[in-house]
Amino acid sequence: MVKPQKTLNQQLLRYGLYVLLGVAALVYLLPLWVMLLTSLKDVEEIRNGTLLSLPGTINFDAWSKAWSGACTGSTCDGIAPFFANSFRIVIPAVLISTLVGSLNGYVLSLWKFRGSEILFGAMLVGCFIPFQVILLPMARMLAMLGLANTVTGLVLVHITYGIAFTTLFFRNFYVGLPKELISAARLDGAGFFFIFRRVVLPLSTPIIVVCVIWQFTQIWNDFLFGVVFSGAQTQPVTVALNNLVNTSFGGKEYNVDMAAALIAALPTLLVYVLAGKYFVRGLTAGAVKG
Amino acid sequence: MNEKALPLPETGSVRPVALSFQDRLAAQLPKLVLAPTVIVTLVAVYGYMIWTGLLSFTSSRILPSWKFIGTAQYSKLMENDRWGVSVENLIIFGGLFILVCLVLGVLMAILLDQKIRAEGALRTIYLYPMAISFIVTGTAWKWLLNPGLGLQKTIRDWGFESFTFDWLVNPDMVVYCLVIAAVWQSSGFVMALFLAGLRGVDQEMIKAAQLDGASMPMIYRRIILPSLKPVFFSAFVILSHIAIKSFDLVAALTGGGPGYSSDLPAIFMYQHAFTRGQMGLGAASAMVMLGGVLAILVPYLYSELRSKKNG
Numbered sequence: 231m232v233k234p235q236k237t238l239n240q241q242l243l244r245y246g247l248y249v250l251l252g253v254a255a256l257v258y259l260l261p262l263w264v265m266l267l268t269s270l271k272d273v274e275e276i277r278n279g280t281l282l283s284l285p286g287t288i289n290f291d292a293w294s295k296a297w298s299g300a301c302t303g304s305t306c307d308g309i310a311p312f313f314a315n316s317f318r319i320v321i322p323a324v325l326i327s328t329l330v331g332s333l334n335g336y337v338l339s340l341w342k343f344r345g346s347e348i349l350f351g352a353m354l355v356g357c358f359i360p361f362q363v364i365l366l367p368m369a370r371m372l373a374m375l376g377l378a379n380t381v382t383g384l385v386l387v388h389i390t391y392g393i394a395f396t397t398l399f400f401r402n403f404y405v406g407l408p409k410e411l412i413s414a415a416r417l418d419g420a421g422f423f424f425i426f427r428r429v430v431l432p433l434s435t436p437i438i439v440v441c442v443i444w445q446f447t448q449i450w451n452d453f454l455f456g457v458v459f460s461g462a463q464t465q466p467v468t469v470a471l472n473n474l475v476n477t478s479f480g481g482k483e484y485n486v487d488m489a490a491a492l493i494a495a496l497p498t499l500l501v502y503v504l505a506g507k508y509f510v511r512g513l514t515a516g517a518v519k520g
Numbered sequence: 521m522n523e524k525a526l527p528l529p530e531t532g533s534v535r536p537v538a539l540s541f542q543d544r545l546a547a548q549l550p551k552l553v554l555a556p557t558v559i560v561t562l563v564a565v566y567g568y569m570i571w572t573g574l575l576s577f578t579s580s581r582i583l584p585s586w587k588f589i590g591t592a593q594y595s596k597l598m599e600n601d602r603w604g605v606s607v608e609n610l611i612i613f614g615g616l617f618i619l620v621c622l623v624l625g626v627l628m629a630i631l632l633d634q635k636i637r638a639e640g641a642l643r644t645i646y647l648y649p650m651a652i653s654f655i656v657t658g659t660a661w662k663w664l665l666n667p668g669l670g671l672q673k674t675i676r677d678w679g680f681e682s683f684t685f686d687w688l689v690n691p692d693m694v695v696y697c698l699v700i701a702a703v704w705q706s707s708g709f710v711m712a713l714f715l716a717g718l719r720g721v722d723q724e725m726i727k728a729a730q731l732d733g734a735s736m737p738m739i740y741r742r743i744i745l746p747s748l749k750p751v752f753f754s755a756f757v758i759l760s761h762i763a764i765k766s767f768d769l770v771a772a773l774t775g776g777g778p779g780y781s782s783d784l785p786a787i788f789m790y791q792h793a794f795t796r797g798q799m800g801l802g803a804a805s806a807m808v809m810l811g812g813v814l815a816i817l818v819p820y821l822y823s824e825l826r827s828k829k830n831g
Binding site for chain 1: 549551553565566572628632648655660664669671734738761767786802805809812813820
């Protein structure tokens with residue numbers, strides 16, 4: 231086939247298209263760029279310059295203050311301790327909810343029993359309810375269990391309301407596995423867990439990556455559960471960031487605010503840059519199939 | 521679909537008389553594995569919903585009390601000016617947020633679907649805000665929109681002395697600031713949904729239409745966009761879900777202010793239930809939110825299930 235010659239008109243249209251897409255990209259990048267610039271300026275430069283003016287000298291004072299010296303409500307140790315809290319919450323919550331989700335998904339796709347579809351539907355409701363409706367009872371329950379304001383309590387809450395999503399991911403993935411694989415293993419006398427470990431898990435790498443990324447992003451970015459169920463010492467980084475920004479003694483230090491916001495965003499941004507493909511797949515899988 | 525996925529192999533016409541305990545355990549294993557999740561869901565989703573529902577009929581304040589007062593909390597809620605403002609805000613915010621996200625999402629997806637060089641990089645740029653917490657988004661936009669040092673000052677310094685952009689501190693306009701920040705965060709995601717949908721459109725049909733002499737805009741209007749109806753539908757459900765649950769963004773960007781002019785129901789619920797000692801009223805507002813979500817979700821799920829049965 232001969233490539234049709236492009237007319238001048240078509241070529242102009244093509245340029246216009248690229249300009250439009252480029253401008254849109256700049257608009258999306260602008261907030262991040264401004265945050266970065268602001269975090270590298272000192273207060274004087276911020277007051278005298280514009281959002282887009284470049285810092286005279288690049289200094290990381292705001293970053294180090296945000297990390298270890300800024301006031302976040304009751305303490306003035308920066309957001310470092312809360313950054314660590316977020317990891318202490320995220321890691322166990324992600325691992326456990328992924329493990330439970332994979333087992334649930336395995337049962338709900340390859341070991342269906344009478345009523346299992348209804349149970350699956352009932353579980354999915356957990357993806358959709360506005361969490362406001364469970365906050366008050368959950369707070370009472372955590373208090374009764376002695377877990378109010380603890381990291382353990384927050385981990386449990388995140389597992390509880392994350393399982394619906396992780397189950398959905400794994401179930402939809404396992405439904406697509408060839409049935410013969412499993413029936414052959416069963417004919418050979420292999421049991422439930424043996425098949426899971428030896429046959430199903432080795433095939434699960436892509437969905438595990440999707441699920442871990444999804445859960446990591448969700449839990450790291452959570453604010454509602456953090457603000458309701460954590461104490462002054464156990465806050466996740468999102469809550470600490472919000473306190474830092476809204477703590478107002480003396481002059482506002484926007485450079486410190488922006489540095490703290492960037493620090494809080496860094497882990498999920500990093501995951502996105504490194505594994506964007508899986509991130510998008512999780513979003514669309516969770517969204518379209520849900 | 522409802523049958524067992526994997527019927528156990530028949531070992532003959534006669535069933536074994538007695539199963540050993542181990543065999544019986546093995547047969548129940550799938551149910552046992554699922555049991556903890558089922559119990560947790562029953563308690564922490566359904567049980568808590570009922571619990572909150574009951575609380576909403578009591579006079580609970582700082583601590584729950586089980587003195588039932590009928591629907592008094594709901595009438596109090598309906599008369600509450602602040603609740604009225606938050607619901608009105610949700611309608612404005614949610615409506616605009618959904619509309620703008622859908623329009624931008626479709627447009628960007630169509631533009632990106634023209635065999636663009638560097639499509640991957642552009643997609644990455646449009647979508648990255650979705651990886652960020654709403655708290656970070658709120659913090660960033662609070663800085664950008666702040667009239668003293670943000671966009672307003674920047675554009676004035678560029679020579680447009682009379683440029684005014686003070687929505688963040690203007691009670692009548694502050695809710696639109698929420699829309700701007702939320703659209704920035706979520707429109708890339710809608711774009712990704714539509715792009716995936718566009719890639720799934722039957723190329724043969726488009727080729728056939730082209731051979732018949734249909735123009736590209738015509739093909740988009742008559743063939744491609746109608747076939748994306750399910751994507752519109754699920755994007756709508758997801759976006760309305762985000763809108764109703766919006767809490768973090770308001771907390772970080774406006775704190776509900778000035779005054780309570782940018783309150784949303786989620787903020788109202790949190791403040792009354794947890795900081796103002798109005799547990800009963802907070803519970804009632806949570807139940808109304810649940811009602812709102814169900815009103816959108818039930819028709820969606822119903823149509824999903826029906827289309828699956830037909831398909």
